[in-house]
Amino acid sequence: MLLAGCGGGDDNTPASSQQAAQTVTCADMSGKTVPAASIGLATGGASVTSATVVKATDAGNSNGEYCKVIGKITPAASAAAGTPDINFELNLPTAWNGKAVQMGGGGYNGTVVTGTTAVSFAPGSVPLAQGYATFGSDSGHTGNSATADFALNEAAINNFGFEHLKKTHDTAFALIKQFYAKSPDKSYFAGASTGGREGMTVVERFASDYDGVIANAPALNFxxxxxxxxxxxxxxxxxxxxxxxxxxxxxxxxxxxxxxxxxxxxxxxxxxxxxxxxxxxxxxxxxxxxxxxxxxxxxxxxxxxxxxxxxxxxxxxxxxxxxxxxxxxxxxxxxxxxxxxxxxxxxxxxxxxxxxxxxxxxxxxxxxxxxxxxxxxxxxxxxxxxxxxxxxxxxxxxxxxxxxxVGAMNPDISAYRSRGGKLIILHGLADEVISPNVTIAYYNAQVAKDGQSAVDSYIRFYNVPGMGHGDGTFVPAWDAMTALDKWVTQGTAPDVLVGTDTVTATSGRSRPLCRYPTYPRYKGSGSINVADSYACTAP
Structure with a gap:
């Protein structure tokens, strides 16, 4: 089916039937606006600057057909002079699964997160190709990732710290509803490093907006x-x-x-x-x-x-x-x-x-x-x-x-737990940029505060030996979105997962991704390159 837009039906329309009632074309999205009143934090509103169909057959596209929406969120009239816009991209797939994923950035951000690639630190999980509407932003400034000089503008710090997350989420959801004539059935967030911090930030600050979050190598204590x-x-x-x-x-x-x-x-x-x-x-x-x-x-x-x-x-x-x-x-x-x-x-x-x-x-x-x-x-x-x-x-x-x-150290995530949100955290034990020991301490504090059973009901925490900050001796491909979505929609909590190595020299070997505090220990027989030869063992 050509990307003629989606529409018709109410918020309970099954995802499988949404395409049949399309009334808005991708071209119609160009020039669409979102009023400031529809965005939960102060802005001057948002607007779409371009909307183009990316065909399944286009060179370099492996995500199927989708409508690529580019836009900006302008500062509120009360913002300081010189406060930059928040630039964003929203991707609306023809074969929509009825769900949306906000994707996090990295470093000091400064470039638009396109939402067209794999979840950071989870190669093998590409939400747009899996049918999710995806979106991300530049967090409210362009460039400057090397020197952080964008931070001379205080409003830009606030956007980078947390505000861009809510502003971009609300804008994207308003545009998704304009296009498909319904809101997403489920709302997810996925990111690593700064994006992992952003994932934990939405858990702590905007719990009601998300059903599930993947926070890989989160820069909690920024x-x-x-x-x-x-x-x-x-x-x-x-x-x-x-x-x-x-x-x-x-x-x-x-x-x-x-x-x-x-x-x-x-x-x-x-x-x-x-x-x-x-x-x-x-x-x-x-x-x-x-x-x-x-x-x-x-x-x-x-x-x-x-x-x-x-x-x-x-x-x-x-x-x-x-x-x-x-x-x-x-x-x-x-x-x-x-x-x-x-x-x-x-x-x-x-x-x-x-x-x-x-x-x-x-x-x-x-x-x-x-x-x-x-x-x-x-x-x-x-x-x-x-x-x-x-x-x-x-x-x-x-x-x-x-x-x-700019940080995600708030220990109180009870609102997210109460609304039924699910959280998957993964951190490499050889991370040289964001210390895994910060994440371990945060998780242990949750267990000490609420008890293991309560934490198990909504958090899964995985440590990966040999994995650095997206580099290292073992860098696993794993399907983060499927694990999260099954937990949210079917109640199937992930346990031991399997990661397949993406390092060139050892590509294809596998290891179990063990839940903290266990680690993969070789059983003593079988190939050391096969996950089944290992058992998740307490230290």
Missing amino acids: SGVRLQGVKIGQAAYGTPGGYINTAKQKLILKTVLDNCDADDGATDGIVSNVAACRAKASTITAALRCPSGADTGDSCLSDAQLGTVAAIQDDLVLPYQLAYGVNRHQGYNILQGADFSGGLGLGTSATLLSPPTVAANGYLYAQGDGYLKYFVTKNPSLDSLHFDLNNPGQYQQRLVDLSAT
């Missing part, structure tokens, strides 16, 4: 991760000899694997039994240390370099509280298999650039430096190497306020 990045930079570049070069970055991983790879019963380059490996941290540190503590070459680490390892490994603990009483950012698994030698690791240069760059000076420090300059102090000339994290003086309240605006 302020904490940025401040820990500054701490790491201060250790690497503010301490003489603290920088760890690429050869030594690789040495750390090799030493960890030598000590911990076999702890799960299989020698496969993956540290699966992270708890057992953590118990060996002092042994690994001793093996890495240069005998005299001075730098004697690439076969060991000096005491200054081990200080940088500690800045990565240890929790950042602040003498004051951020939002929701949080005063800690849990450290990274650098001594348990996380690889900091890649493009999102510690960088390649012992020389600190001005401003720091991800490639030269490491992702965590470069992003932390930009956060202090643009979000916190509004001073692009700030010297972050000498910023006192423990005594930020006039900026302490600012840090507290920002941690509430």
